[in-house]
């Protein structure tokens with residue numbers, strides 16, 4: 001019997017015969033579940049079926065312990081072939097086949113139309129084509145950073161080879177010599193609109209070869225050949241390998257073979273009967289499965305390992321009022337401190353050719369093996385970060401806001417769906433980007449992260465709060481985005497003239513920090529313009545106008561108690577932010593007021609259009625977001 005781990009050079013003949021003998025049953029399961037659900041993707045599931053049989057049959061995984069930490073990682077990038085994945089996983093014992101067949105694509109079931117991480121054996125939810133290789137690269141990098149010995153495999157389709165992110169991932173794998181990584185590509189030559197060669201010609205082998213991979217071509221329905229290719233790939237210690245598996249869409253059923261119509265539809269009753277008879281399977285399976293569908297799903301969702309977090313993060317630093325520094329530098333320094341305080345902790349920092357601007361150089365110098373330069377490949381970097389975070393590494397990625405958030409919205413969304421916990425540090429947010437102009441002004445980061453369910457967003461007010469927030473984020477098990485501008489900022493001072501966020505201050509997620517108290521108005525300010533809001537309040541105080549200033553660092557989770565205390569009887573509420581005025585802090589506060597039934601006079605100061613190139617101080621002044629502008633808005637609104 002062939003043992004798990006692809007250590008034998010060839011598949012035992014009895015094993016090969018057993019797998020080949022099971023394939024028609026598993027293809028019958030694919031047809032039964034897609035016919036019962038009247039939707040799904042049988043064609044690709046059948047072309048990939050033997051690939052899944054061999055991967056799940058011989059990777060070093062434990063069906064009885066799906067989260068075994070040392071397991072090989074098997075990723076599936078073309079998540080629409082979930083029927084094939086579920087059939088093959090059940091066949092090695094991850095769950096009962098009938099459960100998946102009966103509950104495929106049923107509301108509330110874990111057996112979704114695209115593979116989902118809640119299904120035991122599934123490493124990564126996919127369905128947005130082109131991201132799976134990046135997830136696998138993240139896993140292979142995580143094995144390296146943690147010193148673990150697992151091998152990573154990823155199954156992909158030929159259609160998704162058109163995506164640019166695949167090229168980004170190939171190059172990163174090759175650059176870092178990830179020989180513990182194998183991709184298997186189902187080359188069935190078809191996709192939704194017909195022949196892949198007509199939809200968009202791609203020379204798959206040439207692409208992998210050009211990027212430094214080894215390429216092995218096999219018949220993707222020959223389990224012995226697939227096994228041998230995967231064993232060869234695994235034994236290769238020099239480079240990552242791509243196994244190009246030549247397959248047939250709808251394999252096993254004559255009228256389905258080679259017909260792209262079966263990419264994405266279930267069979268009619270008549271077609272189902274004919275197909276099952278060809279496969280030697282019982283067409284009565286459909287009615288049996290239908291009978292079971294109203295019963296609850298039996299398979300428990302897979303356990304999720306707790307992500308790695310830092311418990312010691314070093315002594316916080318306090319920047320004094322004359323520090324003349326920026327949040328970016330405070331972040332980079334705090335990161336280096338966290339790494340120094342936890343020398344044994346697996347930490348990685350990803351960069352996309354902006355190390356100098358995003359201030360990760362000190363970490364790169366201290367931990368060069370954990371500093372991963374992804375080049376101009378943000379889509380890949382976003383997914384790599386997510387995957388590393390679920391594979392035992394505290395993972396940071398620092399980039400400009402427009403590239404770490406706007407550019408990669410869908411990758412961050414998929415990280416959310418996967419409950420990954422990367423820490424993404426977004427610099428150059430708002431108008432505060434230097435003189436780069438509107439293409440670089442990330443004025444929508446609150447809006448972006450508002451759309452997700454698991455992400456936390458932190459927008460610190462000054463370098464001291466940045467320092468504390470970075471250390472706190474390193475200890476959080478959630479995905480965290482930290483957003484900041486580029487400029488040097490004033491240190492926010494308390495009423496005694498001491499740093500408001502220095503000394504013993506500790507960052508608490510969701511807290512609102514009230515740094516000035518006054519009865520005439522409430523100013524809720526965020527991020528880059530927090531210091532200006534405080535100075536505006538101090539200017540007005542000298543004129544006899546006393547306003548409260550509350551600094552909101554967590555615009556997606558407003559502290560109820562503080563909001564109520566400040567807003568219930570406020571004569572005027574003003575939000576101030578270097579962000580799109582419709583979708584940032586002002587939107588959060590408007591929503592909070594409406595949901596709380598508070599009808600207070602309410603104004604929003606923010607960015608109401610893309611701005612030109614120019615110094616941040618000039619752009620912010622033009623938007624009324626400097627000290628004078630904020631003070632004047634308050635004077636006019638209070639009619640004094």
Ligand SMILES: Cc1ncc(C[n+]2csc(CCOP(=O)(O)OP(=O)(O)O)c2C)c(N)n1
Pocket residue numbers: 041043044045078080127128129130157158159160188190191192249263
């Ligand atoms: C990023 C992205 N774009 C578009 C789609 C819609 N879509 C689903 S499958 C598919 C292509 C199918 O071709 P292939 O991946 O080769 O799968 P096969 O037909 O062989 O099953 C497309 C365009 C998607 N899922 N993800």
